[in-house]
Amino acid sequence: MSVAERYDPNVVTDEDEARELERTWSSHRGFIGFFTEVGHVPIAKRYIVTAFVFFALGGVEAMLMRLQLARPESRLLGPDLYDQIFTMHGSTMMFLFAVPIMEAMGILLVPLMIGSRNMAFPRLNAYSYWVYLIGGVLVYAAFFLNTGPDAGWFSYVPLANPQFSPGKRVDVWAQLITFTELSALAAAVNQITTIFKHRAPGMSLNRMPLFVWAMLVTAFMIVFAMPAIMLASSYLALDRLVGTHFFNYTEGGDALLWQHLFWFFGHPEVYIIFIPALGMISSIITTFTRRPVFGYMAMVLSLVSTAFIGFGLWVHHMFATGLPQLGQSFFTAASIMIAVPSGVQVFCWIATLWTGRLRFKTPLLFVLGFFFIFVLGGLTGVMQASVPLDLQVHDTYFVVAHFHYVLIGGAVFPLLGALYYWMPKITGRKMSERMGKINFWILFIGFNLTFFPMHQLGLNGMPRRVYTYRAETGWGDLNLLATVGAALLGVGVLLFVANFLWSRRFGELAGDDPWGGDSLEWSTTSPPPGYDFLHLPTVRGRHPMWERDENQPVVVGLRTDRREVLVTRTLDAEPDHREIQPGPAWSPLFLALATGVGFVGVIFTPWGFPLGLILATAALVGWFWPHKADRPLLEEQP
């Protein structure tokens, strides 16, 4: 409906409307409210806090490894515990921190940025969170019972086969994967639908903020990458539980099949973590240069082509397995090619920074830190695309240095910058700028001290995943330096947490738009109400907050006595219909618990699967069963 009408102010006042919306969109109180929550902001907050708890646990594991490696022949950790700790560190950081926190930022910000009231599927959103939480709690419970996974975060067979890894450790890992990937897949479908169907009128695809584009591209990557690891971990679980032979050479299986399936997921995974960070960077740069990002179209096309090329590189993780020469050449070329879209984006940002009026606030500092660290990590990545060099440094600390530069530089620095930037939408307050700047420099120096020496250690031949080394190797000094750096890095993270806790209570009240941001999340209050916007906004450009005038229409006519949202058309975001969304519900938690019973059950017996299926069916019947009469009925009734 494109007819803009003058509104008759006599009907209802904004205050009445706000009061009614508040009542309709509020959660239940207390204990029940906690378990039945379906709002996107509260769920995103839980995601963020949970992911940070796992980040802290993964960080403690990293510190333990650094302490163990600080000097030669240290006896702090034995080889068995060290194996569990490096596996837990990798698995935690990838599956329980990096992917979930990026999803969490999307769940928090996308509905606000596109001017909607919630995610498209509120209960699915809650389900994603519960499944993620159960998976994380499972793996840590097992770890504290000395059943922590110990075959590396990629659990290569034959090491992970039943004959070389007896016990339940690898099974726990396989189920961790099943839990977290299920959660990510559910979140991705939710994100795609939200972005396609719930944009504010006027926000055609070519006006979406770059962060929303980044989340859309990421969600599509998840949809096509994560099934590979779910299937692979199911094969592994079947091999271990019921004696199938997928990876058993003697019965016609193949160990390399695991590596192919794992990296067909594993390489896109890097971009699943990295692309949301690119979106955050674009948002931060736009705001702190006070100008639109240079080359919007080039940026979007770069994101999309990164996603496509990202699916064609997986074999570069397998150069050491003895592949045909043609395969090596193809994947070398693809690995070098992916530097092109990344380069385009970096140059677009440089052009933006060059021509903008810079304000050196903490978020921008983190972005500038990203440039330094990520470019170094990207360069070592291009180096390793070359097979002869890759064979030299494969499985050495050079690779450890490379991917920490890429992942911490490419994802964690932008993420911390993003949290400084968007904290007002989470707590209503700004984090301390002074502490933020100190925070940045400690993290930046600590990071480089920790990981730069690892390049040299790797070139000197120090292998990954060994619990100690002899003094004659001469690796002691650089390792000690790395451990000192890690301590500084730890201090930096603690400082971030301290700043968060302090500012949550005492920080400067932010107001709606503390930075002069360009996108719609800054048009509502900080933190936003349960219904996000009093009147859904409309937009007529890429930077709605900078293009606002008093004649910009708002949407009226959504009912306030039930949870109504506006659905718009996929391409041009013209209003299409109203949708009634469900309110607080127990069913997501029940379904997640049923899923949990099934997934944990199959670690011990194949009957766990039918049991979980039956429980899940019961939960799903409860989920879908109509119980409210306040919906339009068919004329013909039974």
Place this chain on the structure above:
Amino acid sequence: MSPVPVSTVPPRIDVSELPTTAHGPRAPLWWGVSGLLAIEATVFALCAVTYFYLRGSQPVWPPPGDRPLVGLATIQLALLLLSIVPMHLVERASTRRSLRGMRFWLIVCTLIGLVFLVLRGLEIALLGFRWDSHAYGSIFWTTLGIHTIHGLTSTGENILFITLLFKGPVEEKHLLDVQLNGVYWYFVVLAWIPIYAILYLDPGVIG
């Protein structure tokens, strides 16, 4: 409250007359189901990849003496293809908003689905090799198992909708749900075509 000068009231887009349901790609749920099917299709495609990967390293495939039950599988394929007709009529009935039509054809479709599941159970009982016999058995049973679970859940969903259509209250939005249930059923049927070709025709034709 003092009257607001008209010039400061922003123009408004009134959406109160818009409908509360929509069909096809206009509806968010259509995108949700499509996303689910994209995931499921990827899983089946990767099963096929696994099949050919394992096949590539074997001199004899399938292992001597172990053959799939082509006849039984072909009857299943025919039944599944047949079931598309009543499911399509369910969809037609839903666009006519005919409760009776939806009920009738959904029951027909579900009955065909149940016969299919019985035959599938028979096939599983009669197979001459097991999942732990060899890698061929592993991928065969896994692919067949995943498809059977889809058949079971989809038939369960059909029964759930039949119950709903008899018990009520039937909401406007259930029309969309019934249609998307059909889309899921079509997927279960269509996914079976390439899987059937790979699992049952490949060993005889190429192997």
